[in-house]
Amino acid sequence: MVDANRFRPRLEERLAALTSKLTEIDEDLKEHGTEADFEERATEIAGDEVLEGLGIQGQKEIGQIKAALKRIDDGIFGICVQCGEDIPEKRLELLPQTPLCTACMSASG
Numbered sequence: 783m784v785d786a787n788r789f790r791p792r793l794e795e796r797l798a799a800l801t802s803k804l805t806e807i808d809e810d811l812k813e814h815g816t817e818a819d820f821e822e823r824a825t826e827i828a829g830d831e832v833l834e835g836l837g838i839q840g841q842k843e844i845g846q847i848k849a850a851l852k853r854i855d856d857g858i859f860g861i862c863v864q865c866g867e868d869i870p871e872k873r874l875e876l877l878p879q880t881p882l883c884t885a886c887m888s889a890s891g
């Protein structure tokens with residue numbers, strides 16, 4: 783059994799970072815007039831489609847992180863939601879919000 787609370791600050795930090803990033807993306811999508819600001823970021827971000835993709839990806843990750851925080855509260859963090867086995871701690875270090883163990887993740891693609 784992993785020490786779930788050890789992962790909580792990391793998850794909360796990531797959640798806060800994603801939330802502010804998504805707010806930023808949202809504003810970028812709304813503001814097409816501010817070319818200068820937009821161009822500054824153009825090397826990283828290639829256009830609205832990419833922005834929207836990031837937004838969708840971010841929303842998905844936010845959902846996973848919130849679910850992971852709930853699992854910490856429920857005392858079931860680090861347990862695979864699919865097969866009920868412990869998720870290896872090494873895997874949680876890499877991806878603390880994951881709900882699946884390595885075997886179930888590869889099984890689900």
Ligand SMILES: [Zn+2]
Pocket residue numbers: 862863864865866867882883884885886887
């Ligand atoms: Zn599993």
